[in-house]
Amino acid sequence: MSATGAGAAATPKYTKKDFESDQDVRWCPGCGDYAILSAIQKSMPDLGIPRENIVFISGIGCSSRFPYYMNTYGFHTIHGRAPALATGLRVARPDLKIFVVTGDGDGLSIGGNHMLHVLRRNVDVTVLLFNNRIYGLTKGQYSPTSELGKVTKSTPLGSADRPVNPLAFALGCGATFVARTVDRNIPHMDEMLKRAAAHRGTAFLEILQNCNVYNDLAWNVLYDKESKIAHELRLEHGKPLLFGPPDARKAVVMQGVTPKVVDAKGVPESALWVHDEKNVNAAKLLADLFAPDFPVPIGVLEAIAAPIYEDVVIEQERRALSERGPGDIAKLLTSGDTWRISEGA
Amino acid sequence: MSETATPVKGAGKSPKELDRAVIRFAGDSGDGMQLTGEQFTTESAWAGNDLATLPNFPAEIRAPAGTLFGVSSYQLQFGSHRVYTPGDRLDCLVAMNPAALKVHLSDLKPGGLLIVNTAAFEKRNLDKAGYSANPLDDPALAERYRLHKVDMTGLTHEAIKDLPLNAKEKDRTKNFFALGLVSWIYTRPLEPTLDWIGKKFSKNPQFAEANTRVLKAGHAFGETAEFFEESYRIEPAEMAPGLYRAMTGNRALAWGLLAAAQRSTLPVVYGAYPITPASSVLEELAMHKRFRIRTIQAEDEIAAVTAAIGAAFGGAIGVTCSSGPGIALKGEAIGLAVTAELPLIILNIQRAGPSTGMPTKTEQADLMQALYGRNSESPVVVLAPATPGDCFYIAYEAVRIAVKYMVPVLVLSDGFLANGSEPWLIPDPSTLPPIDVQFRTEKDGFFPYLRDPATLARPWVRPGTPGLEHRIGGIEKQDVTGNISYDPENHDHMVRTRAEKVRRVAQEIPPTSINGPATGDVLLVGWGGTYGAITAAVERAQGEGKSVASIHLRHLNPLPPDLGHILREYRKVLVPEINSGQLVRVLRAEYLVDAVGFNRVRGLPLASEDIYEAVTQLIGSQK
Numbered sequence: 001m002s003a004t005g006a007g008a009a010a011t012p013k014y015t016k017k018d019f020e021s022d023q024d025v026r027w028c029p030g031c032g033d034y035a036i037l038s039a040i041q042k043s044m045p046d047l048g049i050p051r052e053n054i055v056f057i058s059g060i061g062c063s064s065r066f067p068y069y070m071n072t073y074g075f076h077t078i079h080g081r082a083p084a085l086a087t088g089l090r091v092a093r094p095d096l097k098i099f100v101v102t103g104d105g106d107g108l109s110i111g112g113n114h115m116l117h118v119l120r121r122n123v124d125v126t127v128l129l130f131n132n133r134i135y136g137l138t139k140g141q142y143s144p145t146s147e148l149g150k151v152t153k154s155t156p157l158g159s160a161d162r163p164v165n166p167l168a169f170a171l172g173c174g175a176t177f178v179a180r181t182v183d184r185n186i187p188h189m190d191e192m193l194k195r196a197a198a199h200r201g202t203a204f205l206e207i208l209q210n211c212n213v214y215n216d217l218a219w220n221v222l223y224d225k226e227s228k229i230a231h232e233l234r235l236e237h238g239k240p241l242l243f244g245p246p247d248a249r250k251a252v253v254m255q256g257v258t259p260k261v262v263d264a265k266g267v268p269e270s271a272l273w274v275h276d277e278k279n280v281n282a283a284k285l286l287a288d289l290f291a292p293d294f295p296v297p298i299g300v301l302e303a304i305a306a307p308i309y310e311d312v313v314i315e316q317e318r319r320a321l322s323e324r325g326p327g328d329i330a331k332l333l334t335s336g337d338t339w340r341i342s343e344g345a
Numbered sequence: 346m347s348e349t350a351t352p353v354k355g356a357g358k359s360p361k362e363l364d365r366a367v368i369r370f371a372g373d374s375g376d377g378m379q380l381t382g383e384q385f386t387t388e389s390a391w392a393g394n395d396l397a398t399l400p401n402f403p404a405e406i407r408a409p410a411g412t413l414f415g416v417s418s419y420q421l422q423f424g425s426h427r428v429y430t431p432g433d434r435l436d437c438l439v440a441m442n443p444a445a446l447k448v449h450l451s452d453l454k455p456g457g458l459l460i461v462n463t464a465a466f467e468k469r470n471l472d473k474a475g476y477s478a479n480p481l482d483d484p485a486l487a488e489r490y491r492l493h494k495v496d497m498t499g500l501t502h503e504a505i506k507d508l509p510l511n512a513k514e515k516d517r518t519k520n521f522f523a524l525g526l527v528s529w530i531y532t533r534p535l536e537p538t539l540d541w542i543g544k545k546f547s548k549n550p551q552f553a554e555a556n557t558r559v560l561k562a563g564h565a566f567g568e569t570a571e572f573f574e575e576s577y578r579i580e581p582a583e584m585a586p587g588l589y590r591a592m593t594g595n596r597a598l599a600w601g602l603l604a605a606a607q608r609s610t611l612p613v614v615y616g617a618y619p620i621t622p623a624s625s626v627l628e629e630l631a632m633h634k635r636f637r638i639r640t641i642q643a644e645d646e647i648a649a650v651t652a653a654i655g656a657a658f659g660g661a662i663g664v665t666c667s668s669g670p671g672i673a674l675k676g677e678a679i680g681l682a683v684t685a686e687l688p689l690i691i692l693n694i695q696r697a698g699p700s701t702g703m704p705t706k707t708e709q710a711d712l713m714q715a716l717y718g719r720n721s722e723s724p725v726v727v728l729a730p731a732t733p734g735d736c737f738y739i740a741y742e743a744v745r746i747a748v749k750y751m752v753p754v755l756v757l758s759d760g761f762l763a764n765g766s767e768p769w770l771i772p773d774p775s776t777l778p779p780i781d782v783q784f785r786t787e788k789d790g791f792f793p794y795l796r797d798p799a800t801l802a803r804p805w806v807r808p809g810t811p812g813l814e815h816r817i818g819g820i821e822k823q824d825v826t827g828n829i830s831y832d833p834e835n836h837d838h839m840v841r842t843r844a845e846k847v848r849r850v851a852q853e854i855p856p857t858s859i860n861g862p863a864t865g866d867v868l869l870v871g872w873g874g875t876y877g878a879i880t881a882a883v884e885r886a887q888g889e890g891k892s893v894a895s896i897h898l899r900h901l902n903p904l905p906p907d908l909g910h911i912l913r914e915y916r917k918v919l920v921p922e923i924n925s926g927q928l929v930r931v932l933r934a935e936y937l938v939d940a941v942g943f944n945r946v947r948g949l950p951l952a953s954e955d956i957y958e959a960v961t962q963l964i965g966s967q968k
Contacts, residue, residue, distance in 0.1 A: 021816070023828070052811045057655070060819075067816050068829065073808035075658055076818025078681050081651040084643065088652025089808075091639050092614045092661035096808055117644040313639055320634035327636035329604045329774045334588060337537070338771065339391060343586045 014045035021071040027062060028136075032183035032210035036130065037069055039186055040099075043193040044072075049097050056099045057086045059111055062137050062211075063103040063130040080111025083118035086125045090310045097197075098125040104145040105135050108164055112144075119173035121309035122201040128193075129166055129206050130183075134215035152214075167287035167301060170204040171280065177203040178283060179300040182222050183210060188234075188298060195300055201308050221291045222298070231291045235299030240272035243295040252295065259285055261294060277303040360532050360578040365424030367432030368527065370520075371449045372441025372462075374408045374417045377520035382419020383766075384524055384541060388533035389423040390591055390768050393581025396423035397877055399431035399950065400764045404621065404705045411473040416448045425580040429877030429884075431765070433952040437530070439523050441465060441497070443474035459490040460526065462519070464498030493573065495566070497522045504562035505555045514552075518559040525563025532578045535564060585770055592769035594733040594762035595622070598692060599629035601740025602664060603636045608741075609748065609780040612637040614656030615664045616649035621704040622760040623666050623694040646674035650691070654678060657687040658817075660784060660807035662744055666692035669711045670701065672755075676719045679753055683723045683843060685817050686794070686803050688747035688754075691725075692740070695759040695873075697948040706948030707760035709873045710924035715755045716902055716931070722840045724847040726754040727902040731876035733762050734769035738777075739899065745780045746850055751802040757901070759923075761874040761950045788812035793827035801846040851903040857911055861887055861894025866964050868915035869895040870940070872928055875921055875951050882956035893960055901928070909936045917963050919943055921956050 019041040027033045044054070054072040058064035060079035067074025073096075077085050082100045090098055100118075107115050107129045118125065134152070135141040141154040145166065149158035170178045177199040181192040189207065196203035208219040221227050233243040233252065241252040242264055249264035253273050276282060283302035290296055368385070372378045379400055389396050399420040408415030422432035437458040440446040442465035453459060466479055486492055501519040508515070521538075528535055538560060546553035567573055606613045615638060617627040631640045639661075643649035646667055653663030665675065672693045682689040695711045697703035711718075715727045726746055730739040736758055743754040785791065785804035793815045794803045806813045815827060823830035824839060860883060871879040876897050883895040896911060898904065912918055912932065918940035920929035926942035933940055943959040945951055 023816075050811065052814055053809050055808050067818070070816075071814055073814050074816035074818075075655075075685070076816065076820065077651065077654075078677055078819055081647060081678065084648035085651040085655035085658075087643075087648070088614055088616060088641065088655030088663065089659045090655075091641060091652070092612060092656035092659035092663075093808065096659070113644055114648055117648065313641075317634045317637060317639065321637075324635055327603060327607065327633055329600070329607050329636075332600065332603065332633075333590070333771045333774065336590065337387060338588050338590045339393075340588050341393065341581075341584050341586050 011048050011050050014051065016042045016045065018051060019044040019071050021069050023068045025069050026065065028213050030212040031062070032132065032212070033062060033066075033130065035183045035186065036128075036189070036207055036209065037066065039189045040128075040193060041070070043190055043197065046194060047097065047197055053095065054097045054099070055089065056101060057082045057089065058101040059106040060137070061103040061106040061135075063101055063209075064106060066101040080106050080109070081114060082106070083111065083114040083123075083125070083127065087118055087121065087123050087309070090123050090125060091313055094124070094310050094314055099197075100125050100127045102127065102129050104129065104131045104133060104143045104166070108166060108169065109144040115169075116173045119170055119175040119202050119204060122174075122176050122306050123309045124201055126196050126199070126203045127205065128196070129204065130209040131166055131206050132209045132211040132215055133163075133218045134211050136211045136214055140214035165287060166206045168284065171284050171287055171302060174306075175204045175302070176201040176304050176306045177300070178287070178302045179204070180206045180208065180298050182208045182219065182298060184223055185298070192299070195303070199303060201306060221296055231295050233289070233295035233297040235275050235286065235297050235301060237275055237277045237300070240274050242272075250295070252289065259289060259294065277301070280304065360576040363577045363579050364426060365422060365428065366436045366531060366577065366579060367420065367422045367434065368437045368439070368531070369418050369420040369435050369449060369452070370439045370523065370527075371416060371418040371445035372520070373410050373444070374403060374405070374415045375410060376417070376441045377517070378417045378419050378441070381520045381524045382421060384538045385527065385533065386421055386591060386766060387537040387541070388528060388535070389421070390589070391534050391537050392579070393584075394423040394425065394579055395428040395582035395584055395768060396421055397428050397431045398766050399761065402705055404703070411442060411444055411470045413444045413448055413474060416445050418445070418449060423579060425582050427582065429881040430950065430953050433954045437527065439527060441520070441523065443470045443476055443480070446480060447474045447476065453490060455489055457490055458493070458530070459486075460493045460495060460523070462497040462523070463494045464496050495526070497563075500562060500566060501559050504558050508551060508555050510551060510555055515555065518555050521556050521560040522563035522566075525560040525565075526567045529564045529567030530573065530576050532576055535560060584768070588771045589768045590771055591766045592734045592737070593764060593766045594730065594736040594758055595625045595694065595764070596629055597730075597734055597736035597769070598666075598740045598756070598758060599626050599633075601737040602630065602662075602690075602744065603633055603638065604737070604774050604777060605741045605744035605780055606636045606638060606662065608774070608777065609662065609744065609782055611660070611662050611782060612639060613662045613664055614639045614641065614653060615666070616641045616643050616652035616656075617666045618643050618646045618649045618671060620668045620671050622696055622763045623668050623671070623692065625763070626666050626692065626694070646671040647678060650675040650678040650689075654682050654685070654687060654689055657682070657689055658685070658808070660805065662690070662748070663688065664690040664692065666694070668694050668696045668704070669698050669714065672711065672714060673718065679725065679755075680719045680721070680723045681819050682753045683719075683725060684819055684821070686751045686843070686846075688751055688805070690740075690743045690747055691753060691755040693755060693757050694763045695757060697946075703948045705760065707874065707950060708923050708946060708948060709757070709759050709875070710927065710946065711757060712872075712901065712924065712927040712931075715757055722844065724844050724902065726750070726752055726847055726850050727757060727900075728754060729757040729873040729899055729901055730762060731873065731897050731899060733765050733767050735899070736762060737772075741777055745778060746853060748780060748782050748805070749802065750800050750846055750850055751805060752846055752850070757873060759874045765874075784810070785813065786810050792825045793817055794822060794825050796825075796842075800849060801842060848903050850900075851906045854900045854903070854905045857896050857905045857907050859894050859896055859911065862892060863894070864914040865892035865894055866915065867891075867893045867917045867919055867960055868912065869893070869956070869960065870898065870912075870918060870920045870928065870932065871895065872898040872901055872922075875923065878951040878953040878956055879921055881953035882960060885953070885957050886960050891960070891964060893964075898928070904931075904935065912936050912938045912940070917941070919959060919963055921951055921959070923951060
């Protein structure tokens with residue numbers, strides 16, 4: 001039943017090239033999506049899954065063009081609905097490895113409802129949410145992750161709505177795997193893609209992505225060399241929350257029920273906050289940390305095990321079949337109250 | 346079970362023969378009228394009568410007791426001949442409270458049998474029903490109808506006074522008094538109901554005893570009470586020989602899908618969001634996991650349909666079901682299935698609208714939505730069952746066409762068919778046409794939009810098939826290769842191809858069966874749940890020597906290939922519909938015939954009497 005187990009015995013040795021489709025890639029030059037595409041294509045051979053058992057499902061938006069460029073099975077569907085469509089596909093075909101590629105608008109605005117439910121059901125799909133804090137395909141309106149007061153074509157005086165935090169949203173929905181990476185940090189992105197793809201249940205990976213046309217350097221906090229050193233908090237299971245330049249390391253610690261940034265030097269080892277991917281409550285606190293007052297966490301916030309929707313569905317069917325055998329429509333039709341009208345009655 | 350030793354005073358009166366009877370049980374939502382009606386239906390089916398039923402209940406789950414809007418009713422017609430409808434005017438009305446009397450009395454024929462539960466006619470209930478005085482005291486009521494005032498509540502309590510049940514529990518069995526009484530009046534066998542009681546209350550012998558006693562008390566009351574001047578017998582109907590069962594439309598839809606799952610050997614993924622009157626299809630399917638039916642109660646209507654599309658992409662039978670408001674939400678996704686050319690089955694159990702409308706009331710006003718209710722040129726196959734039992738065949742046919750032509754198929758059922766039941770001749774499933782699915786596995790020469798020359802269907806490929814990895818989507822694609830294409834000529838070609846694919850489904854439609862002469866004065870054209878009412882009206886007109894025929898369309902897109910020819914064989918074409926004239930517009934547009942509509946949009950089935958009058962008028966209006 002496990003996707004990773006699907007046909008693994010006979011998996012050919014692939015290279016990145018095996019996963020490149022023959023279609024021309026049509027993103028703007030300089031778009032962050034190129035790096036993500038390349039990283040995903042590169043990560044595919046490591047899955048150990050035959051190419052024909054991999055499916056990419058997307059909705060609408062720049063990110064959602066993704067399936068066309070992957071030499072796997074793919075379905076470019078309608079706006080926001082990829083998680084729901086993927087759920088149906090998983091229920092029909094639990095032997096497939098399914099990726100959902102979405103963006104901040106597709107996944108958190110028009111498709112927010114489906115994102116909520118795929119996460120709470122814990123359907124075994126890997127959700128890659130490209131967050132560029134802007135609507136690119138419709139040419140530059142603000143998105144549900146844009147900051148309050150964002151000036152765009154549709155909000156000339158600044159947006160009036162507060163942004164949603166994708167990680168906090170996912171954790172609030174009961175997600176079993178939540179992580180964040182950055183399009184300009186290729187090694188980290190490689191590692192996160194592997195972790196997300198290997199998770200059983202819904203894996204939610206936010207990829208901070210640059211739209212160089214409509215929202216350039218929205219994630220400069222992690223692009224600019226100095227800023228990156230000052231703000232990037234690498235989450236590693238079992239390691240303390242330390243960040244900042246080597247000569248001025250800082251720590252995130254808990255004071256009461258509130259996270260605080262302190263100089264690492266003076267903190268006794270026992271007072272450090274040691275990252276634990278199994279700690280859902282801690283993950284919820286981490287999800288809210290952001291510059292300038294806090295570092296920006298990247299890595300796996302949470303990875304836990306929980307029942308998987310389609311496993312339960314298939315198990316109910318398996319049990320019904322093993323206990324009572326396959327259904328027979330002829331028997332069903334004549335079951336219960338029936339009566340016979342005889343010839344000439 | 347206890348013996349009730351009651352002296353049989355009424356014995357000796359022999360029942361009067363009737364052809365048919367129309368009965369309605371009406372009472373408060375909490376009075377158990379649906380159960381009473383269902384049991385009476387089962388008894389009548391046992392007696393060998395043909396029948397048709399009309400359950401009618403409020404949308405509120407527990408409507409306030411005694412109110413007009415809280416009235417629930419169950420009507421059936423049963424007869425010794427073919428019965429096409431639940432009947433127009435009532436021969437017998439059972440009113441369990443003043444509100445039921447007020448709501449339903451106008452449907453009772455003058456001289457009809459009116460049985461009321463007098464115990465419920467007290468001040469509070471009279472006030473709630475808006476009666477300033479007790480209508481039972483008005484002598485006009487007894488003059489106009491054969492009024493029988495029975496203290497059903499009192500007699501019920503009397504029959505079970507020694508049982509250790511509380512007053513409320515005892516009260517709740519009074520519907521079985523009414524059932525027993527009416528069963529006596531119409532000489533119905535009690536066995537099916539006694540069986541039902543035995544099974545239902547097998548773990549609760551006191552309730553079994555109470556219901557049994559009350560049922561028998563009602564029956565005995567009819568037999569002994571002097572004032573029931575007569576009882577009736579309705580001979581068994583002449584029906585095709587074979588094994589029968591009662592079938593409702595929604596169960597038939599579900600079972601048709603089970604039959605299709607078994608025959609195709611494919612799993613069914615059924616995505617649905619609960620909505621009246623469609624939810625019972627989901628509930629029925631959820632019980633049959635052994636048929637590899639995987640039900641998803643989705644987060645919303647859009648998720649329900651997209652999950653079904655995802656399943657179809659995976660090589661399963663994808664089905665979604667809703668009512669009109671939900672179908673509206675699914676529109677964009679249905680368009681995706683149109684352009685992705687995937688099989689998809691969409692069931693619409695129509696109800697009165699627009700918007701929320703009247704959820705528990707029937708209508709057939711979603712035809713235009715089915716045909717045109719999506720953006721752009723987005724044709725789908727549209728089928729409509731004619732009777733509750735026909736829903737079985739239509740659901741099966743929808744799957745067969747969808748997978749053969751790689752096309753969405755939309756089924757238009759309605760609230761009347763969904764909840765109504767009929768005696769249904771059980772088919773031998775091996776006689777159903779095969780559903781042959783051939784997934785493409787051959788690599789050589791593969792393209793996602795290659796086409797079968799006969800059906801124009803593109804190949805169905807299961808993900809997991811090596812060497813056939815491909816991408817599809819909502820963006821226009823080049824024919825054959827499936828690559829994204831914005832080429833103007835290609836788009837025009839694809840629009841025409843998708844339309845032609847649907848048009849070719851016409852080759853699946855059998856010759857149209859005409860009820861009546863092949864040429865004549867008036868042809869009635871119907872679709873959906875109006876079949877019975879139209880047929881009854883037509884047969885009545887034919888019985889009077891009128892030159893009238895009818896046809897009933899089960900295929901609404903494409904239309905039957907012989908339809909244009911048939912329409913021209915009659916001087917007038919009349920199209921009765923529970924909408925403002927939808928099929929009639931299609932026929933006028935498609936065939937340039939001067940068809941006229943007969944339209945009533947009341948949330949109720951059409952009355953055959955009204956259709957008959959429309960036919961008569963139309964004949965009279967001819968030069």
